[in-house]
Amino acid sequence: MTPAWILDIFAAIMLVVAALSAARLVAARPWQPGAVVTDTDISHLLMGIAMAGMLAAGLTTLPNDVWAAIFGVLMVWFGYRVVRDYRASGARALAVGHCAPHLVHSAAMLYMFLAITAPAAGGGAGMGGMGGASGMSTLHVPTLAFVFALILIGYTIWDLDQLSGLRFGVAAAVAGATSPALVGASAGAVAGSGAVGAPADSPAGYGGAGYGAGAGRSGSTPILDSLGIVVGCRIAMGVTMALMLIIMI
Amino acid sequence: MSDVAVAGGRTAMRGRLGGAPVAARPALDARRALQLVLAAIWLLDAVLQYQGFMFSKGFNQMLAGTASGNPAAVAKPITWDATLIDHHMVLLNSIFATIQLLLGLGIAFRPTLRIALAASIPWALGVWWFGEGLGGVLSGAASPLNGAPGAVIIYALLAVLLWPADREVPAPFTAARAVGAHVARALWAVLWLSLAYFALTPANRAPQGVNGMIAGMESGEPVWLQDLQKGMASLVANQGLATSVVLAVALVLIAAGVYLPAGIAKATLVLAIVVAAFIWVFAEALGGILAGGATDVNSGPLLALLALAYWPLRAIPAAVPAASATPVASEEEA
Numbered sequence: 001m002t003p004a005w006i007l008d009i010f011a012a013i014m015l016v017v018a019a020l021s022a023a024r025l026v027a028a029r030p031w032q033p034g035a036v037v038t039d040t041d042i043s044h045l046l047m048g049i050a051m052a053g054m055l056a057a058g059l060t061t062l063p064n065d066v067w068a069a070i071f072g073v074l075m076v077w078f079g080y081r082v083v084r085d086y087r088a089s090g091a092r093a094l095a096v097g098h099c100a101p102h103l104v105h106s107a108a109m110l111y112m113f114l115a116i117t118a119p120a121a122g123g124g125a126g127m128g129g130m131g132g133a134s135g136m137s138t139l140h141v142p143t144l145a146f147v148f149a150l151i152l153i154g155y156t157i158w159d160l161d162q163l164s165g166l167r168f169g170v171a172a173a174v175a176g177a178t179s180p181a182l183v184g185a186s187a188g189a190v191a192g193s194g195a196v197g198a199p200a201d202s203p204a205g206y207g208g209a210g211y212g213a214g215a216g217r218s219g220s221t222p223i224l225d226s227l228g229i230v231v232g233c234r235i236a237m238g239v240t241m242a243l244m245l246i247i248m249i
Numbered sequence: 250m251s252d253v254a255v256a257g258g259r260t261a262m263r264g265r266l267g268g269a270p271v272a273a274r275p276a277l278d279a280r281r282a283l284q285l286v287l288a289a290i291w292l293l294d295a296v297l298q299y300q301g302f303m304f305s306k307g308f309n310q311m312l313a314g315t316a317s318g319n320p321a322a323v324a325k326p327i328t329w330d331a332t333l334i335d336h337h338m339v340l341l342n343s344i345f346a347t348i349q350l351l352l353g354l355g356i357a358f359r360p361t362l363r364i365a366l367a368a369s370i371p372w373a374l375g376v377w378w379f380g381e382g383l384g385g386v387l388s389g390a391a392s393p394l395n396g397a398p399g400a401v402i403i404y405a406l407l408a409v410l411l412w413p414a415d416r417e418v419p420a421p422f423t424a425a426r427a428v429g430a431h432v433a434r435a436l437w438a439v440l441w442l443s444l445a446y447f448a449l450t451p452a453n454r455a456p457q458g459v460n461g462m463i464a465g466m467e468s469g470e471p472v473w474l475q476d477l478q479k480g481m482a483s484l485v486a487n488q489g490l491a492t493s494v495v496l497a498v499a500l501v502l503i504a505a506g507v508y509l510p511a512g513i514a515k516a517t518l519v520l521a522i523v524v525a526a527f528i529w530v531f532a533e534a535l536g537g538i539l540a541g542g543a544t545d546v547n548s549g550p551l552l553a554l555l556a557l558a559y560w561p562l563r564a565i566p567a568a569v570p571a572a573s574a575t576p577v578a579s580e581e582e583a
Contacts, residue, residue: 001301003339142539143471149296150289157289160357161281239292239350246296249541 002247010240011055017233018048024224043074043102044233068113071106078103101155108148108241115140138248145245156238163231280423283558284411292353294545298346302542309335315382330379366408373405392453393444394462394532396548403551410558424558434507441504445497454493459485469540481531511561518556525552
């Protein structure tokens with residue numbers, strides 16, 4: 001069985017991701033008119049809490065069925081977004097947009113909560129941690145777990161390449177806040193409240209958020225909005241989720 | 250990134266950076282695409298290494314078992330290593346898994362590409378010896394169907410061939426860019442000819458040799474995979490010699506393919522990918538991952554990745570859909 005302290009480390013990372021997402025949500029001041037909060041922050045916050053609970057028994061929060069319902073809703077939401085992006089931008093939206101990876105994340109979480117078989121004495125509200133004292137949880141239909149893990153790893157590697165490419169590349173130095181395209185897009189996005197947004201034609205999530213202070217989010221901070229934080233959270237989540245899927249096969 | 254816009258009590262979702270500068274997106278050429286696949290395989294290996302089995306006596310016994318049949322000079326360090334791991338199981342396996350995690354992430358992260366690729370070579374060679382018993386090459390147990398000449402040695406080979414340097418410009422295929430076409434072709438030929446040789450060793454051409462190897466991988470696999478393997482095992486039952494000869498002929502054709510004109514070379518590379526897929530599904534049972542306890546993906550995916558690295562460059566966009574149609578050099582090569 002994977003040692004509990006290793007699972008605890010990954011649980012701690014997930015709590016950090018959840019905390020950062022919560023901070024971004026708060027920084028957006030959703031109680032103010034015209035405020036902007038992101039669906040990915042909501043998604044990361046929920047996933048961080050749920051995964052931490054799966055990894056460490058002491059952090060279990062909600063019953064599995066409730067989590068399954070939550071991630072079912074998220075999956076439907078991101079599925080809708082993916083279809084919409086696909087209609088607007090074609091298959092490219094699936095490769096460079098942020099909705100497809102979040103759809104996979106949501107689907108993987110839903111699968112885990114539906115397919116998990118708790119250790120003999122680990123029933124109850126949550127799964128009592130993957131490596132509970134009574135043994136390791138496993139997943140039904142392990143082939144699906146493997147497929148999800150492969151896709152998650154693929155997106156993680158892609159995210160890391162794109163993130164480092166932007167930072168390492170020449171373009172990163174000049175694509176900051178002074179970019180008319182970026183500023184314009186941000187302003188347009190804020191103005192576009194009430195409408196389901198612009199198509200994910202650009203590599204959303206790589207577009208330069210955070211290179212300029214408060215890139216389009218009222219009340220947010222450059223650090224919280226930085227590309228490293230946003231995509232880094234997704235990378236951490238992808239690695240941890242792939243790990244969970246594989247060790248529960 | 251899409252947002253929820255809260256305005257006047259109403260909440261709606263919308264895209265935030267729809268007009269973000271596309272030009273800022275980093276370029277992706279064929280070599281970078283292959284490097285990313287290699288990174289993904291290292292990352293998968295890392296998460297496999299975190300499995301519970303790796304922290305049990307079973308992992309230690311698996312390592313010790315690779316010493317069997319090897320010369321004493323090879324076997325004794327393996328036994329010593331297995332004993333050491335037995336005494337410090339959790340600590341050492343955690344380090345192993347973390348090293349592989351860093352290798353995978355390091356290759357994907359452009360600024361650390363060279364360091365990670367360079368580090369992966371000695372690491373892979375070490376695992377080849379201490380973890381795979383040199384792939385059974387010296388023990389007589391090697392077979393192209395069981396991962397010979399050792400899956401992990403192919404990681405090292407790929408690290409060399411995908412090194413971000415250009416020795417030969419323009420190169421006829423990606424693998425030639427770092428080491429030159431002559432060296433790359435020679436490495437390819439040595440690998441696939443060695444596989445052909447292993448396919449014809451007495452143990453592998455025995456009447457039930459191939460059958461036994463496939464049947465031995467069924468345990469613990471999902472039903473659908475077991476059914477596939479049972480079907481294949483029955484097909485080759487008592488046909489060890491014929492199967493080995495057919496396999497060896499295919500492997501020799503593949504080995505020679507990179508020396509032939511581009512059209513024929515492509516056909517042999519497709520054959521290489523088909524053979525790699527056949528080996529991975531039927532003989533290696535997807536690396537045994539679905540049965541739990543696998544330490545890596547085994548040789549099938551790596552052989553296929555290697556074949557893509559030898560695909561004639563002008564056809565790369567068709568062969569590697571992830572690659573950009575515009576062959577722009579990646580930042581790490583600048």
